[in-house]
Amino acid sequence: MNKRDVYITEVALRDGSHAMAHQYTVDQVTRIARGLDEANVPYIEVAHGDGLGGSSLQYGRSATDELELIRAAASVCSRSKIAVLLLPGIGTVHELKAAEEAGAKMARIATHVTEADVSKQHVHMARDLGMETVGFLMMAHMAPVEELVTQARLMESYGADTVYVVDSAGTLLPHQVTERIKALRQSLRINIGFHGHNNLSLAMANSLAAMEAGATYLDGSIRSLGAGAGNTQTEVMVAVLDKMDINTGVDLSTMMDLAQDIVAPILPKPQEIEKGSLILGYAGVYSSFLLHSERAAQKYNLDIRDILVELGRQKVVGGQEDMIVDVAQNLAKKKEALI
Numbered sequence: 001m002n003k004r005d006v007y008i009t010e011v012a013l014r015d016g017s018h019a020m021a022h023q024y025t026v027d028q029v030t031r032i033a034r035g036l037d038e039a040n041v042p043y044i045e046v047a048h049g050d051g052l053g054g055s056s057l058q059y060g061r062s063a064t065d066e067l068e069l070i071r072a073a074a075s076v077c078s079r080s081k082i083a084v085l086l087l088p089g090i091g092t093v094h095e096l097k098a099a100e101e102a103g104a105k106m107a108r109i110a111t112h113v114t115e116a117d118v119s120k121q122h123v124h125m126a127r128d129l130g131m132e133t134v135g136f137l138m139m140a141h142m143a144p145v146e147e148l149v150t151q152a153r154l155m156e157s158y159g160a161d162t163v164y165v166v167d168s169a170g171t172l173l174p175h176q177v178t179e180r181i182k183a184l185r186q187s188l189r190i191n192i193g194f195h196g197h198n199n200l201s202l203a204m205a206n207s208l209a210a211m212e213a214g215a216t217y218l219d220g221s222i223r224s225l226g227a228g229a230g231n232t233q234t235e236v237m238v239a240v241l242d243k244m245d246i247n248t249g250v251d252l253s254t255m256m257d258l259a260q261d262i263v264a265p266i267l268p269k270p271q272e273i274e275k276g277s278l279i280l281g282y283a284g285v286y287s288s289f290l291l292h293s294e295r296a297a298q299k300y301n302l303d304i305r306d307i308l309v310e311l312g313r314q315k316v317v318g319g320q321e322d323m324i325v326d327v328a329q330n331l332a333k334k335k336e337a338l339i
Contacts, residue, residue, distance in 0.1 A: 074103025199281025
């Protein structure tokens with residue numbers, strides 16, 4: 001892989017799985033992965049939205065086995081490397097081994113921002129398998145900067161090649177991103193990355209803030225196909241960085257055509273900042289809760305804003321999807337008592 005100023009990881013085939021209700025087909029993944037490879041995107045993440053092993057009643061059943069999707073993506077890529085996400089406790093080392101055998105070359109081990117210690121076994125396994133390793137600190141707004149640095153150092157000590165600040169809720173402001181990336185840059189010797197969501201329309205600004213503070217790995221999703229309001233829109237990020245004379249190695253025209261001709265037609269709905277995704281960012285709630293909360297609001301005849309604000313007040317984190325129903329039921333009971 002040629003040297004680049006910034007290495008982009010395209011996450012629509014993982015984070016976008018949330019927006020697709022985990023219904024990706026082999027044909028869709030093959031066509032998108034082929035296009036991303038032709039555009040020379042360095043990394044393409046493929047997995048269930050909640051990572052390897054995520055297909056379940058709690059998180060949402062996949063239409064297609066994720067190993068089949070990984071294998072399909074890898075089969076059409078000659079330049080791009082396939083990455084997978086794994087949340088310890090949802091996925092195991094067995095799924096990681098299977099993903100590597102299916103063609104994955106990078107493992108992104110994701111934990112809540114205060115729980116990096118649970119990533120040790122999986123980072124070690126990824127390294128033993130010869131994979132590039134990434135520590136992925138989710139919900140980064142829920143810990144002070146000093147704690148974030150402590151957790152990132154743990155991932156570095158386990159052997160991670162890169163550590164990410166992950167704005168899972170799309171709630172961080174640019175100066176908060178700068179503060180976090182700078183602190184990691186001053187404390188770590190490995191690569192620093194940033195993954196943002198666009199719930200407050202700040203994903204691009206936050207990605208630029210991260211880069212200017214020292215991040216050299218940035219995530220994006222083509223046509224913003226990600227959880228909540230989506231991620232930093234990859235083809236737009238490529239265009240912006242190109243205007244800044246930042247070398248991503250990614251071909252802008254190919255990305256634009258792929259976004260317009262292949263990705264846009266499969267979107268269940270346009271990736272807009274609707275009231276649900278806006279409240280995700282405003283209340284600091286995990287972006288993948290959006291579809292679950294929409295269903296709960298419909299079932300219990302509630303305003304989705306009330307559910308998401310309450311989830312934010314209770315500081316519910318990824319992996320606690322069952323609490324969405326509990327919160328909705330309690331709100332419905334209170335509403336009924338007032339009638």
